[in-house]
Amino acid sequence: MTDTIRLRLEISYDGAAFAGWAVQPGQRTVAGVLAEALHRILGDPGAETPLGLTVAGRTDAGVHATGQVCHIDLPAGRYAELAGSLLRRLGGLMPGDARVKAIIPVPDTFDARFSATFRRYEYRVCDDPWGPDPLRRHDTLGWPRPLDLDRLNAAAIGLLGEHDFxxxxxxxxxxxxxxxINKLDWRRDPDRTLVATVQADAFCQAMVRSLVGAMIAVGEGRRGPEWPATLLTLRERSNQVTVAGAHGLTLVAVGYPAADEYASRADATRRLRA
Structure with missing residues (x-):
């Protein structure tokens, strides 16, 4: 068996033109363009995915990332040949809307998905009457009515903690x-953009955007601050919740424990998810 080395890749992308992270036949995806670039470098352009490509969080179509993490396993000898140039080569082959920012050798106990202790997202909303700044239109939701920051944060409080979402x-x-969920709050930045920060051990599909949609209903006064928390008693998806647009959401960070805890964290996560 060929000796391999595990590499942690840190990635940013503008999700506007991607059909999400995961490889899909006939669709442009982040994993797809990354795999294509890696195989061109490795001299294996016909392969569908690089060895062991595993991502921390499978973002949906239109969702962005500044702090995505994945891992791959490469033959150790081939990596030794490429170590000094791999990052630069990927910079030349990857499209302008996806960048590999760092490549770090890690122990083979590291698992980008299961070793993670948290994922942190931010959701940007502009409620100015003129809409988002043109340079931020791809990562900021324009909202046509004023939103109250205190009401948004009051709605967030009831969603903190462990619940069935x-x-x-x-x-x-x-x-x-x-x-x-161990962090959920809103702030208004100096440019008046409202930013929700949401951090949890993991998220279900469309969960963050649904939470944002529910809190926006409170922020504009259509619902009371306690309403989002009352939905936690339901065991099916609620048709009362509007899912906020994908383009306002960005994965900003993924957290990991110390290197000697990678394996135990991965084992615990697998048991929890089962």
Missing amino acids: AAYCKRKEHATTIRA
Whole structure:
């Protein structure tokens, strides 16, 4: 068996022109363009994916990332040949809307998905009457009515902690919808943009955008601050919640424990998800 080395890749992308992270036949995806660039460098252009390509969070179509993480396994000898040039070569082959920012050798116990301790997202909303700044239109949702920051934060409080978020998720067969949110708040930046920060151990599909949609209903006064939390009693997706647009959402960070805890964290996550 060929000796391999595991590499942690840190990635940013503008999700506007991607059909999400995961490889899909006939679709332009982040994993697809990354795989194509890697195989061109490795001299294996016919392969569909690089060895062991595993991502921390499979972002949906239109969602962006500044702090995405994935790992790959490369033959150790081939990596030794490429180590000094791999990052630069990827910079020359990747499209302008996706960048590999760092490549770090890690122990083979590191798992980009299961070793992660948290994922942190930000959602940007502009409620100015003239709409988002033209240079931020691809990562900021324009909202036509004023939003109250205090009401948004009051709505967020009831969603903190571990709950069954079935009302806010696209349920998958044999998968749990129980998640633990340890950070959820809103701020208004100097440019007046409202930014929601949401951090949890993991997220279900469309969960963050559904939470944002529910909190916006509170922020504009259509619902009371306690309403988003009342939906946590439901065991099916709620048709009362509007899912906020994908383009306002960005994965900004993924957290990991110390290197000697990679394996134990991955084992614990696998048991939890089962």
